[in-house]
Amino acid sequence: MILIVADHRDGKLTKGVFELVSAARSSGREGPLTALVLGSGLLNVVDEATHYFEQVLVADRPELAQYSPELWATATAQIALEGEAVLVLVGASRAGREFSARIAVKLDAPLLEDVISLEPSGGGLKAQKYAYLARVTETLEASGEVIVVSAKPGGFPVAAASLNTGEAFDIDLDLPVARVKITGKTVEKSERVPLMEAEIVVTGGRGLGSPENFSALIEPLADQLGAAVGATRAVVDAGWRPYSMQVGQTGKTVQPRVYVAIGVSGAVQHMSGMGKSRYIVTINKDLEAPIFKEADFGIVGDLNLIVPALLEATRKG
Ligand SMILES: Cc1cc2nc3c(=O)[nH]c(=O)nc-3n(C[C@H](O)[C@H](O)[C@H](O)COP(=O)(O)OP(=O)(O)OC[C@H]3O[C@@H](n4cnc5c(N)ncnc54)[C@H](O)[C@@H]3O)c2cc1C
Numbered sequence: 522m523i524l525i526v527a528d529h530r531d532g533k534l535t536k537g538v539f540e541l542v543s544a545a546r547s548s549g550r551e552g553p554l555t556a557l558v559l560g561s562g563l564l565n566v567v568d569e570a571t572h573y574f575e576q577v578l579v580a581d582r583p584e585l586a587q588y589s590p591e592l593w594a595t596a597t598a599q600i601a602l603e604g605e606a607v608l609v610l611v612g613a614s615r616a617g618r619e620f621s622a623r624i625a626v627k628l629d630a631p632l633l634e635d636v637i638s639l640e641p642s643g644g645g646l647k648a649q650k651y652a653y654l655a656r657v658t659e660t661l662e663a664s665g666e667v668i669v670v671s672a673k674p675g676g677f678p679v680a681a682a683s684l685n686t687g688e689a690f691d692i693d694l695d696l697p698v699a700r701v702k703i704t705g706k707t708v709e710k711s712e713r714v715p716l717m718e719a720e721i722v723v724t725g726g727r728g729l730g731s732p733e734n735f736s737a738l739i740e741p742l743a744d745q746l747g748a749a750v751g752a753t754r755a756v757v758d759a760g761w762r763p764y765s766m767q768v769g770q771t772g773k774t775v776q777p778r779v780y781v782a783i784g785v786s787g788a789v790q791h792m793s794g795m796g797k798s799r800y801i802v803t804i805n806k807d808l809e810a811p812i813f814k815e816a817d818f819g820i821v822g823d824l825n826l827i828v829p830a831l832l833e834a835t836r837k838g
Pocket residue numbers: 654725726727728729752753754755756767768769770771772773783784785786787788789790791794804805806807810822823824825
């Protein structure tokens with residue numbers, strides 16, 4: 522079996538799960554595509570997962586309501602062993618990186634971590650990953666009957682649903698009692714779609730000139746387009762917006778359908794976090810700005826004139 526640990530939020534699979542399906546397909550490894558869904562109150566997630574996976578293994582238990590690296594690794598390793606998995610795929614979120622290492626130890630399997638590509642190589646797997654803040658791309662090879670892989674969010678295309686409907690099974694697990702528990706959580710309040718899940722991202726750069734202009738132009742445009750808001754490092758370093766909004770090599774990797782970059786020069790470190798977007802649209806007053814080399818559509822001009830006109834044109838009702 523090919524086992525994918527299916528991450529979910531608010532009763533839906535995350536975009537990363539569909540990227541893992543693409544990673545599984547590119548691996549060339551064979552076996553039923555299987556999702557492992559861990560958590561509590563999973564009805565909707567399981568239903569969604571059956572449209573993408575041949576089989577969906579479900580552990581719906583109160584003690585799994587909260588993520589725990591100990592429980593997630595134990596559960597995944599147990600299922601991988603029982604199902605003789607040839608590949609275990611996990612999204613390389615902070616949690617994913619944490620528990621995938623534990624899975625590899627439990628299975629005594631090699632771990633390919635935070636990869637952006639995967640292909641068969643001899644009997645094993647060949648993968649690429651960024652190193653040294655993405656200045657270097659490393660090629661790695663791993664061999665083993667079972668290989669654990671964590672895939673960089675945004676590193677693989679989002680797979681379409683397969684036509685088949687898979688079957689869901691409740692599974693028995695022999696779980697320890699978690700020794701570490703999350704006892705408090707403060708969540709950043711936002712009505713907007715999360716950056717890495719968004720179909721459209723509107724990103725503002727230093728060209729906006731001030732945080733007030735960012736609020737006046739970027740956020741309203743994003744809201745009118747139903748988009749997430751991103752920022753360049755220049756904006757984050759200046760303290761205009763939080764690090765959680767940073768797109769790029771040292772920020773988030775996004776792969777939306779449409780990426781709108783406003784007042785952004787298109788430095789290589791920024792492009793490495795959004796260059797795989799389906800369409801790149803930009804507004805910049807400098808035709809020589811590097812972003813125009815990558816953009817599908819661009820407007821050369823002053824954003825202070827163009828964005829208000831766009832806001833007017835996209836205003837609902
Ligand atoms: C190790 C390392 C890691 C890095 N990681 C990241 C990262 O993760 N993400 C990231 O974004 N950067 C990163 N950077 C920084 C990166 O090199 C750039 O400095 C940064 O992306 C520039 O941000 P910017 O495009 O907002 O600003 P600028 O490069 O200053 O560009 C501003 C643009 O706005 C345009 N402009 C100005 N006024 C107007 C106007 N009125 N109308 C229209 N256009 C206008 C200008 O022509 C210019 O092209 C990293 C750098 C290093 C060294």
